[in-house]
Amino acid sequence: MDKKLVIVYAVLISSFLIAYPFMKSSASYLSESKPQNNLVQTTNCKNLQSKVQTPQEIQKNKNKANIIFTMDDGWETQFTKGFKILKDNDVKGSIAVIPSKIGTEGYMSLSQLNTLYRSGWDLMNHTNTHRHLASLKKQEQKSELNDARKWLDQHCFTRASNIAVYPYGSFNQDTLKTLQEEHYRSARTIKDGIQTNNIKKYEVRTINLLPSTDISWVKDQIDLAIKTKQSIVFTNHRFEKKADKAQMNFDPEKFKTIVNYVVSKKDELNILTYSEWLDLKEIK
Structure with missing residues (x-):
């Protein structure tokens, strides 16, 4: 081999041997400092873990009436007023979330949803863009439901992402088939009434709290649920004192009452989130 090439190779090898420890150290540093998506996701989800009742704890109260406070759409007043009222009474609720609305005017922020979830609240699936499901083709319904479920899961809100709430109460046979095929646990309608113990898992009834709702009547329904050991799923939208045109708001003082x-x-009753209620009903 040419003597000049031998000298060049010798210089290159020497340079590599000198630089290698620093290259290794630098590579190690970059590897350690580079965010790992799975690790970050796991850490964030751990930070969002909250205290929820175990099936064993719920079992003790199985033979009682059940009260579940749900709120639809994720309006900001549900956080600033509804959450405060329930928190002051050490009660948890369940919010039906529309992912496409989060962070827009009048709706909750992602930070507020994080606070709710850490406090033990359920964040349920109200579809991705809040369209009338019965007006959509089956594949479109599937996308609306599963896109919302995916968003909730990606943000670590996994506890109730497979519990659906129908926008406008709209659903049809395609909806029911989709929920069954995609293994959703339950779905809540806007059909008024106490939920009997004979639950149709995708047609759960509710008592809608509206400006015209009489408080004395609500108290009577609670007493009836206690007497018959049945369930009431309450539903709220915006919390505002003055009734709007849509009649979808409720006076926070009445809610407090x-x-x-x-x-x-x-x-005489259990106050549960929606998923806790399902856990109770699924105990054999």
Whole structure:
């Protein structure tokens, strides 16, 4: 081999041997400092873990009435007013989330949803863009539901992402088939009434709290649920004192009165999130 080439090779090898420890150290540093998506996701989800009742804890109260407070759409007043009222009474609720609305005017922020979830609240699936499901083709319905479920899961809100709430109460046979095929746990309608113990898992009834709702009547329904050991799933939208054109708001003071009445009867009933209620009903 040419003597000059031998010298060049010798210089290159020497340079590599000198630089290698620093290259290794640098590579190690970059590897350690580079975010790992799976690790970040796991860490974030751990930070969002909250105290929820175990099936064993719920089992003790199985033979009682059940009260579930749900709120639709993720309006900001549900956080600033509804959440505060329930939190002051050490009660958890369940919010039906529309992912495409989060962070827009009048709706909750992602940070507020994080606070709710850490506090033990359920974040349920209200579809991705809140369209009338019955007006859509089956594949479109599937996308609306599963896109919302995916968003909730990606943000670590996994506890109730497979519990659907129908926008406008709209659903049809294609919806029911889709929910069955995609293994959703339950779906809530806007059909009024106490939910009997004979539950149709995708047609759960509710009592809608509207400006015209009489508080004395609500108290009577709570007493009836206690007597018959049945369930009431309450539904709210915006919390505002003055009724709007859509009649979808509720006076927060009236809501406080209802919550106080429920809490006063806590020895005779369970106050649960929607997923806790399902856990109770699925216990054999």
